[in-house]
Amino acid sequence: MLNIDLIRAQFPALLQSESGRPVVFFDNPGGTQCPRVVIEAVSHYLSADNANHGGAFATSQRSDAMLADAHVAMADFLGAASPREVAFGANMTSLTFSVSRALGRWLSPGDEILVTNLDHDANVAPWLLLAEDRGAVVRRVDIHPDDCTLDVESLSSQLSSRTRIVAVGYASNAVGTVNDVRRIVELAREAGALTFIDAVQYAPHAAIDVQALGCDFLTCSAYKFFGPHVGALYGRLELLERLTAYKVRPAGDQPPDKFETGTLNHEGIAGTRAAIEYLAGLGDEVPDGASRRARILAGMHALEEHERRLCQQLLEGLARIPGLRVWGIADPARLDERVPTVSFTMDRHSPREIAEQLARAGIFVWSGHFYALSLMTRLGLEPSGGLLRVGLAHYNTTDEVDRLLSELGRL
């Protein structure tokens, strides 16, 4: 069980207040706050290790050692077999454009790519543009609009021997739905297609295991899981080795270097490693000498339990507010099918108006489309300003959820 007071004491940002009241951070799907160890790791890198690669001198060697260990840490975080399967980059979007461009060399006119109506546009637009360049055909997997779950039948029926790539999210950043990625990967593999998983929204909420999923590529962003603004890519080694990366010469042509174009955000990567260590420290009952992967699994499990309780409280409270409609899975008995990213609309108030009202009360939330453009169009929500999104993280408390519910009740 998480000791919330102890956890909150590690996040300096949580001490902020507005108009005399502590700020409530429910804007987490847009980016999370950082624990002190992350802030110190960034600061330490810039103070003591700041250098470019491959030098004969101490700072460069310390910097390279940190980068090597950060790859191991990220491989542990994702359950990857080797740190060579992990590349860091500016963010998920840039990594996805880079890999999709490289994959494009394997596409021929008439080949097909599946994207979904549930995804963030960062896992849609790169594939649309690639298809345009290569004469490929894009097919769209629909959702069940009543609970915003992915229509896996629609996915399955559109797979064929022409399908080359299936691009799908692990969890929706707009409505919180968790997709059955393992099943989707299985279906794609049977059809001979590669899978590209956007795990940006899933990563802060539950453990990822790329080997168990069997996916070919997976991306995430450290700033969504308590780290700095850095993106990470997992790619199956054999594929990363075979792909031709768009990079400068003579930069390394082995993975992961070939996908890490230019000089990386070293201080951000130092902070990312610290964020993973932070998550690995959250679990209790971890045996002495447990591996970092085992500690990560224990930490994520503890965090998940806490978030589920908060999510249940939130969904039950929202159900009692007249004129409020939750979009997505609203049944508190189905918490294992969603992350605690809960979006709703209210009669008589636009999402932006609600966000402004909550901001005045010191509660920070996002409103709008959150770049889940296809979903907003599919649900017909774009013209009315999209959704109001409450995104819980493990440092949130039951008191904060109560504060939100009472502010909404007053509306």
Ligand SMILES: Cc1ncc(COP(=O)(O)O)c(C=O)c1O
């Ligand atoms: C589900 C999802 N995918 C992709 C992205 C884009 O991530 P990045 O900012 O790292 O490019 C986001 C950002 O909000 C997201 O929530």
